[in-house]
Amino acid sequence: MHTNLGRAPLCAAAREAVAAASGYAVLETDPETGTRTSRQRHVTALLRELTGAEAAIAVNNNAAAVLLSLTALARGREVIVSRGELVEIGGSFRIPDIMAASGSRLVEVGTTNKTYLHDYDAALTPDTALLVKVHRSNFAIRGFVHEVAPGELAALGQRAGVPVLFDMGSGALVDLAARGLPSEPTARAAVAGGVDVVTFSGDKLLGGPQAGLIVGREAIVGRIRSHPMARAVRIDKLDLAALEATLRVYRDPDRAWEAIPVLSMLGADPRALERAAHDLAARLRKQLPSTAIVEVRPTIAEAGGGALPGVELPSWGVAIRPTDAPVETWERSLRVARPPVFCRIADDRLIFDLRTLGSSDWPALEAVLKLAASGAGP
Numbered sequence: 001m002h003t004n005l006g007r008a009p010l011c012a013a014a015r016e017a018v019a020a021a022s023g024y025a026v027l028e029t030d031p032e033t034g035t036r037t038s039r040q041r042h043v044t045a046l047l048r049e050l051t052g053a054e055a056a057i058a059v060n061n062n063a064a065a066v067l068l069s070l071t072a073l074a075r076g077r078e079v080i081v082s083r084g085e086l087v088e089i090g091g092s093f094r095i096p097d098i099m100a101a102s103g104s105r106l107v108e109v110g111t112t113n114k115t116y117l118h119d120y121d122a123a124l125t126p127d128t129a130l131l132v133k134v135h136r137s138n139f140a141i142r143g144f145v146h147e148v149a150p151g152e153l154a155a156l157g158q159r160a161g162v163p164v165l166f167d168m169g170s171g172a173l174v175d176l177a178a179r180g181l182p183s184e185p186t187a188r189a190a191v192a193g194g195v196d197v198v199t200f201s202g203d204k205l206l207g208g209p210q211a212g213l214i215v216g217r218e219a220i221v222g223r224i225r226s227h228p229m230a231r232a233v234r235i236d237k238l239d240l241a242a243l244e245a246t247l248r249v250y251r252d253p254d255r256a257w258e259a260i261p262v263l264s265m266l267g268a269d270p271r272a273l274e275r276a277a278h279d280l281a282a283r284l285r286k287q288l289p290s291t292a293i294v295e296v297r298p299t300i301a302e303a304g305g306g307a308l309p310g311v312e313l314p315s316w317g318v319a320i321r322p323t324d325a326p327v328e329t330w331e332r333s334l335r336v337a338r339p340p341v342f343c344r345i346a347d348d349r350l351i352f353d354l355r356t357l358g359s360s361d362w363p364a365l366e367a368v369l370k371l372a373a374s375g376a377g378p
């Protein structure tokens with residue numbers, strides 16, 4: 001996933017739903033009665049089912065979900081956050097700045113590497129509106145570290161009568177550890193652990209369209225839903241159609257692992273990728289001129305898009321070394337081609353990682369590579 005390249009590619013069902021919703025749609029109309037209803041009704045029901053939360057809403061993106069939640073729950077009051085979680089997400093989303101924009105007052109506790117439950121406890125005042133936990137989606141800290149788990153913070157919030165918000169960031173809906181990947185918090189676990197409100201993105205590990213999901217207790221989510229700013233960060237009908245279709249796939253987690261591209265790429269078996277790399281290399285050797293040297297190589301893939309930071313996924317790629325032109329010349333021809341093709345350069349070779357390349361993509365890749373080969377010569 002790459003934010004600059006549109007993050008998660010949509011699953012087939014979501015693509016079809018977007019096409020269907022692109023004309024007139026029964027967006028806010030109940031077909032039974034012909035009267036007005038909420039555009040959120042289907043995603044709300046699905047999110048409640050998939051996370052076990054009492055209430056759920058979808059907004060434009062997770063940045064909006066966090067800003068809206070802070071504004072609705074803590075404007076003019078204090079919000080406690082660990083110094084180890086005052087993060088910046090790409091595109092100038094910085095937790096301290098978002099707090100300021102919401103009109104709430106940031107109260108920092110703990111240190112960069114260690115924050116304990118008693119740090120939060122000691123900072124509680126009658127003016128505390130919210131305890132906030134932020135997932136470190138795009139970096140990792142190692143060594144002499146301690147952080148407070150969402151459930152522990154939820155227990156403190158319950159004792160003190162202060163709601164707890166968890167900005168989960170990348171937003172996995174399935175247990176990644178069950179497929180041999182590093183474990184990521186899930187919304188269901190956070191809700192079960194007593195967190196009052198959880199926010200996450202639709203287009204990171206969830207593998208859907210751009211969206212911000214807010215799930216949690218009705219008493220808290222209701223305050224967020226009815227805040228005037230909610231209308232300003234409303235989700236649009238195409239996003240909503242794609243989100244609903246993606247969430248429906250998750251009702252059967254095994255199907256989700258196959259049908260949602262982000263999950264199928266993350267879960268791909270390296271041995272299958274190695275076989276595919278040999279197949280693709282054999283096809284390319286037949287089609288490309290002898291000025292292109294085609295090899296199969298082991299690679300390291302990353303999730304990207306602010307998810308699973310530092311996690312290296314063993315993978316396989318096809319490497320192409322042009323002998324008639326600098327590798328950058330080929331790389332540029334690929335980028336400006338139709339469809340545009342983006343690859344990595346390593347060791348003077350173009351690297352095409354099979355983890356991101358389904359066999360249905362091969363014909364387009366072959367055509368674009370042939371063009372690059374013909375235009376790259378002297």
Ligand SMILES: *Cc1c(COP(=O)(O)O)cnc(C)c1O
Nearest residue numbers: 061062063089137169170201306
């Ligand atoms: C990605 C991320 C955001 C922003 O989400 P968008 O959907 O890109 O707006 C906010 N908080 C965390 C922790 C994130 O990882």
